[in-house]
Amino acid sequence: MPALAPPVATIRVAVRRALTGLPAGGPVLVACSGGADSLALAAATAFVAPRLGRSAGLVTVDHGLQGGSAERAAAVAAWAEGIGLAPVECVRVEVAGRPGGPEAAARAARYEALVAAARRHEAAALLTGHTRDDQAETVLLALARGAGPRGLAGMPARRDADGVPLLRPLLGVGREQTRSACEVLGLAPWEDPHNRDPSYARSRIRADVLPTLVRALGPGVVDNLARTARQVAADNAVLDQLAGEALGGARHTGGGLRVEALTSLPSALRGRVLHCWARELGAPPAALSHRHVAALDALVTEWRGQGAAYLPGGLRVVRRAGRLVAVGC
Numbered sequence: 001m002p003a004l005a006p007p008v009a010t011i012r013v014a015v016r017r018a019l020t021g022l023p024a025g026g027p028v029l030v031a032c033s034g035g036a037d038s039l040a041l042a043a044a045t046a047f048v049a050p051r052l053g054r055s056a057g058l059v060t061v062d063h064g065l066q067g068g069s070a071e072r073a074a075a076v077a078a079w080a081e082g083i084g085l086a087p088v089e090c091v092r093v094e095v096a097g098r099p100g101g102p103e104a105a106a107r108a109a110r111y112e113a114l115v116a117a118a119r120r121h122e123a124a125a126l127l128t129g130h131t132r133d134d135q136a137e138t139v140l141l142a143l144a145r146g147a148g149p150r151g152l153a154g155m156p157a158r159r160d161a162d163g164v165p166l167l168r169p170l171l172g173v174g175r176e177q178t179r180s181a182c183e184v185l186g187l188a189p190w191e192d193p194h195n196r197d198p199s200y201a202r203s204r205i206r207a208d209v210l211p212t213l214v215r216a217l218g219p220g221v222v223d224n225l226a227r228t229a230r231q232v233a234a235d236n237a238v239l240d241q242l243a244g245e246a247l248g249g250a251r252h253t254g255g256g257l258r259v260e261a262l263t264s265l266p267s268a269l270r271g272r273v274l275h276c277w278a279r280e281l282g283a284p285p286a287a288l289s290h291r292h293v294a295a296l297d298a299l300v301t302e303w304r305g306q307g308a309a310y311l312p313g314g315l316r317v318v319r320r321a322g323r324l325v326a327v328g329c
């Protein structure tokens with residue numbers, strides 16, 4: 001028997017690792033755009049899942065933003081059925097009229113549709129094809145935008161999306177390998193024109209910044225950036241746990257947080273406690289920035305008898321009788 005081509009084998013091993021230990025039951029669903037990453041992921045999942053005694057399906061989303069998108073989605077779905085994936089769904093979403101820029105609106109519509117499909121099929125998990133290169137790009141973007149440790153942790157290999165486990169089995173696999181795997185398997189990936197559109201910051205990172213870094217610093221850069229994300233994520237997990245405990249210790253029985261307890265915390269931990277508390281109060285996480293946390297922190301460390309911190313979601317926090325409390329705006 002001929003030896004299995006390394007990229008195909010590498011991707012199958014990554015998928016096997018991700019699927020091992022999932023609770024028995026519903027199928028795993030691959031979110032597939034038809035691009036090389038998710039096509040290679042879908043092919044590997046079709047091979048691995050039955051060998052682990054579970055079924056595997058595929059969902060492809062048509063954003064309706066480009067000519068031919070419906071045909072692309074239909075071709076992906078037909079290919080998936082042909083290799084034995086089931087269930088297979090082709091979902092059309094409406095992007096227009098959603099808040100945010102076009103990219104954010106498309107992503108929000110896509111994840112909504114993917115999670116809804118996973119729910120419909122009682123899927124054990126939803127799998128996406130993000131690779132090590134996507135992770136490196138995410139870390140660079142976070143670094144450039146000053147996103148702090150939360151951003152530098154990049155994308156987790158596993159997270160909960162409204163009750164559905166979302167897995168990224170290929171975070172340790174290079175994009176070159178997904179391309180090679182498609183070639184070996186005779187698959188013709190779809191090239192998303194958005195990936196080359198220089199009006200997107202990620203496209204510029206992909207086309208210019210990362211290749212320049214690799215040329216200047218060597219081919220290990222992508223792996224190093226992805227490793228940095230893993231290390232920061234591990235540190236974040238510990239700090240988040242400590243912050244949760246510190247938040248519990250700072251609560252006042254009458255509501256709000258005790259300033260004295262907050263003052264005694266190291267500033268890195270206090271920032272996390274305040275961030276966590278602001279979320280608890282109802283500040284939408286996506287709108288909560290370091291500026292809001294700094295405003296809360298100033299109430300603890302620089303307070304001169306008056307002033308308030310304003311948080312997204314119409315929240316106002318003041319310092320009163322040795323406590324931070326949320327009051328109506």
Ligand SMILES: Nc1ncnc2c1ncn2[C@@H]1O[C@H](COP(=O)(O)OP(=O)(O)OP(=O)(O)O)[C@@H](O)[C@H]1O
Nearest residue numbers: 031032033035036037038059060061127128129130
């Ligand atoms: N239209 C879509 N339908 C279903 N899943 C999608 C769609 N677009 C993206 N995804 C999922 O999200 C992942 C990340 O997509 P994104 O467009 O950010 O990266 P990409 O590098 O272009 O990935 P790919 O090569 O698989 O298209 C994909 O690998 C895929 O799992």
